[in-house]
Ligand code: NAD
């Protein structure tokens with residue numbers, strides 16, 4: 001088995017590559033542009049393997065993608081590459097549209113023209129938009145994306161599914177909830193709050209902090225994708241949730257307690273425009289059809305994640321130098 005992974009130098013993609021390399025004998029080709037979010041340090045443990053190959057490139061580059069798919073003839077494409085951050089998609093939507101929509105289209109075309117037997121499009125629960133309690137989105141729920149990021153993911157989901165309907169291409173779409181774990185870029189809630197707390201810096205809470213997210217440990221997500229790659233039915237969507245819904249403030253209280261840091265670090269700041277109040281997912285379908293369920297409970301996963309960031313301060317310092325400072329300034333300076 002040979003798989004082509006896109007975005008394998010990012011947070012979830014690199015966890016997936018490490019898992020596949022550790023637990024299967026498959027060959028892995030990793031296509032990644034190495035944007036601010038891509039980091040080859042995340043793949044240090046696999047880079048010398050003869051079963052692994054890294055290719056730097058843009059999924060929106062038609063010629064490069066076409067040539068790579070034709071040359072590698074993968075048994076499956078697992079498509080993670082995306083501009084993945086909501087706040088950045090609000091500050092600057094252009095790269096989001098370019099990568100998430102046009103890039104996904106280029107990959108689908110290359111897969112179609114080369115008869116790739118399997119295509120997993122990795123998507124998100126954000127496409128369902130904000131849901132009132134106690135609703136949980138099933139795969140049949142309407143799409144109501146709020147941000148340029150979630151709208152681009154909803155659009156790319158639709159495009160991917162159209163390739164099944166129109167061309168009978170064996171596409172499956174996964175929609176996961178909020179991931180957390182080691183190697184996550186410190187722009188997302190949990191790694192940002194951990195990184196700031198460990199340095200006794202303020203924790204910027206948007207609005208009242210009562211927005212609800214469902215938390216999924218990254219390795220559980222990757223095992224869910226493997227389950228769908230193996231058993232998912234072509235043309236189908238599979239939700240992958242952590243079954244652990246929490247208001248952001250609860251997450252932050254737990255995190256501060258585990259890190260041994262004071263609540264006085266919490267700083268309420270101006271809300272995110274168009275901020276979704278509540279995400280909630282039903283993962284009943286993936287359980288029924290593949291037997292997958294999340295294994296890592298939130299408190300264990302959070303403690304493990306804090307320990308990883310504590311032990312990897314040089315990684316954090318490197319990714320927070322340069323471009324990150326400009327982003328932080330742009331996103332947070334006029335919020336306080
Ligand atoms: P990430 O931002 O950490 O990594 C994205 C990776 O894609 C990076 O390595 C980056 O270099 C690469 N990339 C970006 N644009 C590219 C391009 N044009 N060509 C090639 N490579 C490119 O993202 P993540 O959090 O690991 O998310 C991965 C996928 O999972 C995304 O599709 C995202 O929408 C989805 N997802 C994320 C979450 C979450 O909580 N992080 C939850 C559900 C779904």
Ligand code: DAU
Pocket residue numbers: 084085086087123124125126176177178179187188189190192204205206207209211212213248272279
């Ligand atoms: O739900 C899945 C999605 O989860 C993925 O598709 C996205 O790729 C991923 O970025 C994530 O989106 P969110 O917008 O939910 O994640 P984020 O970590 O940016 O924010 C989580 C919550 O925390 C949200 O309610 C906003 C809030 N927040 C976030 C940041 C960065 C704050 O209060 N302060 C912050 O500084």
